[in-house]
Amino acid sequence: MKDFNFYAPTEIVFGEQSEEKVAQLVKKYGGTKVLVHYGGQSAIRSGLLDKVCDQLAQSGIPFVKLGGVVPNPRLSLAQKGIELCREEGIDFILAVGGGSVIDSAKCIAYGVPYEGNVWDFYLGKAKATAMLPLAAVLTIPAAGSEMSESSVITNEEGDVKLGYSNNLSRPKFAIMNPRRTFTLPAYQTAAGVTDMMMHTMERYFTKDDDMDFTTDVAEAMLRSIKNAVFAVLKNPEDYRYRAQIMWGGSLMHNGLTGCGVTEDWATHQLEHELSGMFDVTHGAGLAAIWPSWARYVLHENVSRFVRFAVNVMDVPNDYTDPEGTALKGIEAVERFYHAIGMPVNIKELIGRDITDDEIREMTRKCSRDYTATCGGLKVLQAEDMEAIYRMARG
Amino acid sequence: MKDFNFYAPTEIVFGEQSEEKVAQLVKKYGGTKVLVHYGGQSAIRSGLLDKVCDQLAQSGIPFVKLGGVVPNPRLSLAQKGIELCREEGIDFILAVGGGSVIDSAKCIAYGVPYEGNVWDFYLGKAKATAMLPLAAVLTIPAAGSEMSESSVITNEEGDVKLGYSNNLSRPKFAIMNPRRTFTLPAYQTAAGVTDMMMHTMERYFTKDDDMDFTTDVAEAMLRSIKNAVFAVLKNPEDYRYRAQIMWGGSLMHNGLTGCGVTEDWATHQLEHELSGMFDVTHGAGLAAIWPSWARYVLHENVSRFVRFAVNVMDVPNDYTDPEGTALKGIEAVERFYHAIGMPVNIKELIGRDITDDEIREMTRKCSRDYTATCGGLKVLQAEDMEAIYRMARG
Numbered sequence: 157m158k159d160f161n162f163y164a165p166t167e168i169v170f171g172e173q174s175e176e177k178v179a180q181l182v183k184k185y186g187g188t189k190v191l192v193h194y195g196g197q198s199a200i201r202s203g204l205l206d207k208v209c210d211q212l213a214q215s216g217i218p219f220v221k222l223g224g225v226v227p228n229p230r231l232s233l234a235q236k237g238i239e240l241c242r243e244e245g246i247d248f249i250l251a252v253g254g255g256s257v258i259d260s261a262k263c264i265a266y267g268v269p270y271e272g273n274v275w276d277f278y279l280g281k282a283k284a285t286a287m288l289p290l291a292a293v294l295t296i297p298a299a300g301s302e303m304s305e306s307s308v309i310t311n312e313e314g315d316v317k318l319g320y321s322n323n324l325s326r327p328k329f330a331i332m333n334p335r336r337t338f339t340l341p342a343y344q345t346a347a348g349v350t351d352m353m354m355h356t357m358e359r360y361f362t363k364d365d366d367m368d369f370t371t372d373v374a375e376a377m378l379r380s381i382k383n384a385v386f387a388v389l390k391n392p393e394d395y396r397y398r399a400q401i402m403w404g405g406s407l408m409h410n411g412l413t414g415c416g417v418t419e420d421w422a423t424h425q426l427e428h429e430l431s432g433m434f435d436v437t438h439g440a441g442l443a444a445i446w447p448s449w450a451r452y453v454l455h456e457n458v459s460r461f462v463r464f465a466v467n468v469m470d471v472p473n474d475y476t477d478p479e480g481t482a483l484k485g486i487e488a489v490e491r492f493y494h495a496i497g498m499p500v501n502i503k504e505l506i507g508r509d510i511t512d513d514e515i516r517e518m519t520r521k522c523s524r525d526y527t528a529t530c531g532g533l534k535v536l537q538a539e540d541m542e543a544i545y546r547m548a549r550g
Numbered sequence: 551m552k553d554f555n556f557y558a559p560t561e562i563v564f565g566e567q568s569e570e571k572v573a574q575l576v577k578k579y580g581g582t583k584v585l586v587h588y589g590g591q592s593a594i595r596s597g598l599l600d601k602v603c604d605q606l607a608q609s610g611i612p613f614v615k616l617g618g619v620v621p622n623p624r625l626s627l628a629q630k631g632i633e634l635c636r637e638e639g640i641d642f643i644l645a646v647g648g649g650s651v652i653d654s655a656k657c658i659a660y661g662v663p664y665e666g667n668v669w670d671f672y673l674g675k676a677k678a679t680a681m682l683p684l685a686a687v688l689t690i691p692a693a694g695s696e697m698s699e700s701s702v703i704t705n706e707e708g709d710v711k712l713g714y715s716n717n718l719s720r721p722k723f724a725i726m727n728p729r730r731t732f733t734l735p736a737y738q739t740a741a742g743v744t745d746m747m748m749h750t751m752e753r754y755f756t757k758d759d760d761m762d763f764t765t766d767v768a769e770a771m772l773r774s775i776k777n778a779v780f781a782v783l784k785n786p787e788d789y790r791y792r793a794q795i796m797w798g799g800s801l802m803h804n805g806l807t808g809c810g811v812t813e814d815w816a817t818h819q820l821e822h823e824l825s826g827m828f829d830v831t832h833g834a835g836l837a838a839i840w841p842s843w844a845r846y847v848l849h850e851n852v853s854r855f856v857r858f859a860v861n862v863m864d865v866p867n868d869y870t871d872p873e874g875t876a877l878k879g880i881e882a883v884e885r886f887y888h889a890i891g892m893p894v895n896i897k898e899l900i901g902r903d904i905t906d907d908e909i910r911e912m913t914r915k916c917s918r919d920y921t922a923t924c925g926g927l928k929v930l931q932a933e934d935m936e937a938i939y940r941m942a943r944g
Contacts, residue, residue: 168557
């Protein structure tokens with residue numbers, strides 16, 4: 157079993173009345189002037205942005221607003237935010253939105269006290285030792301960024317999408333009102349659940365399969381969320397199951413399901429190039445890659461895939477044919493993706509055949525010009541990445 | 551579903567090399583002069599106390615030692631610790647031991663900056679607004695105090711055992727080396743597992759049974775730990791399963807398994823009087839009470855007990871007889887307790903018949919002279935408490 161650290165200090169305030177606590181929480185964590193960071197029109201239309209700003213104003217906390225975050229959030233907006241924070245003397249960032257807004261907020265928060273270019277952190281050229289405190293009012297459960305140390309930013313120059321992880325960036329608090337997720341379209345809901353399940357599956361498929369407690373908890377979470385998504389696709393205003401999904405999204409990516417194991421993350425790495433190139437929804441991109449990745453790496457740990465098939469996907473265990481059971485588990489995941497409206501290959505994802513040139517370009521980027529590997533269960537070289545992209549073309 | 555807060559900021563450093571990080575962690579969390587708090591001989595014999603003190607000395611962190619914590623830790627020693635901290639200018643407390651040592655450290659940490667008597671907090675007469683930071687080097691997995699906001703102290707004047715919970719008291723970090731638990735005797739191991747399972751069962755048995763995600767995770771943890779205990783009773787040096795139990799003890803009491811539900815805690819309250827009167831091991835006392843509590847409150851939520859029987863205790867579901875299935879689940883818990891060497895009633899716990907006078911005295915104390923209730927699934931009045939003690943006499 158691997159030694160591990162677990163650190164998830166974010167204060168979670170969950171429920172229908174949670175938003176009313178935003179100003180007192182900002183004060184508790186030392187904010188005296190706030191950047192309210194958000195995305196497009198939905199935070200305005202829903203009234204949430206006004207509600208948050210009203211709470212701050214009533215409590216005498218000055219704030220500045222910066223909207224316009226898009227899915228796969230852009231470095232250029234974050235750089236604008238960094239300048240704005242410096243000019244205005246901001247000391248706390250409040251992200252009102254989903255993972256993209258929170259990740260953009262993290263990038264701004266890294267950048268404000270840093271003299272160089274914030275992109276250095278994402279390139280691995282520097283390590284952040286200080287950042288502005290930040291918090292989230294969550295509207296889209298998926299990325300888990302509200303409790304995690306991760307963030308992903310896209311640099312428009314070269315369409316490069318890179319992640320940076322640092323415990324400093326774990327939000328001070330996260331406000332979660334499941335009612336705010338009632339208006340999420342079915343596709344976004346399903347892509348979000350795919351993303352959160354993948355955050356745990358990236359940790360589950362490992363050769364360090366002796367940390368049973370982590371595995372047992374991970375399987376329970378995967379089963380629970382897998383069932384919950386059908387309830388909310390049937391009835392988008394089902395508070396009970398919207399709540400399960402919202403809370404699940406945080407716990408499935410705060411580190412809990414990775415304690416004691418070597419994590420994988422190849423599917424995420426492979427998908428980053430897909431959404432970098434085609435600007436597709438991250439969760440849908442994961443669904444398009446995972447089945448091919450799974451078939452490609454299956455033999456690295458067949459018994460783990462059997463366990464997953466039986467305990468998560470409800471596949472009957474054929475004890476005489478472990479590989480057959482494992483493959484049935486992967487097929488069951490494909491049926492599940494289709495049932496919730498997700499693709500299972502790249503053709504279904506982008507609506508056309510991907511070209512050989514595009515596959516080669518994604519391979520080049522994912523392998524950092526043939527210098528980098530990815531993955532933990534099987535360490536993927538560039539030729540493995542290309543093979544998986546080809547299997548996934550559909 | 552109930553709104554909830556979740557806050558578990560303790561940094562967990564888990565593994566065989568974890569103890570070597572103690573000095574750097576103390577520094578990270580601002581400690582400049584440390585009280586090293588511990589229990590009896592085992593921390594000395596094992597060499598752990600010396601190792602911790604050597605680490606501090608080598609890093610130039612001055613420290614003072616205070617040992618002598620006993621199970622069901624005493625207020626008098628904590629008061630001595632408060633005086634010592636004040637005299638020595640201590641600003642950080644390091645508890646080296648199990649739940650009793652950590653709880654004693656919490657009591658000291660509450661008391662140092664408080665002008666009144668620290669017992670006020672436990673009596674509910676005051677609420678702590680500041681305390682010394684503290685951390686744990688854990689040696690006995692059971693109480694979960696290394697990650698929780700709870701502590702329990704026994705006041706020798708009147709043998710009163712009271713708890714106090716406050717988020718301020720969550721340890722800054724907890725160092726967990728499963729190897730340190732190899733020497734735990736079988737009885738302590740089993741009592742510890744009983745305690746940690748009960749921390750989750752006290753939250754599981756609720757009328758708010760619509761938070762499926764929490765329930766699914768709780769069941770996975772209970773199943774996992776229930777299986778792990780047999781491995782370590784067979785082979786006390788089984789690192790893999792000692793690790794499962796050690797990490798399980800923290801997660802089953804850090805609040806995770808209570809998110810969105812009304813908690814119960816009647817079994818703990820009833821047990822506090824047992825261990826207050828007979829100085830028995832807390833976990834064993836819980837085992838002696840729970841089956842009687844469960845039968846007494848079963849009809850408050852039969853379907854919950856059925857779910858527990860089937861999903862945790864592996865009882866086949868007789869769909870035509872929910873109550874029968876629920877009762878078989880309670881019987882399965884009794885068989886489990888016996889299998890790991892725990893009692894299932896008070897006679898087995900204390901080795902003799904409990905007297906009517908003793909039952910009346912425990913009832914008087916548990917009900918705070920007939921003024922207080924306990925429990926959430928069923929709110930117990932004094933007559934209910936007495937009835938459960940009588941059912942549990944064996």
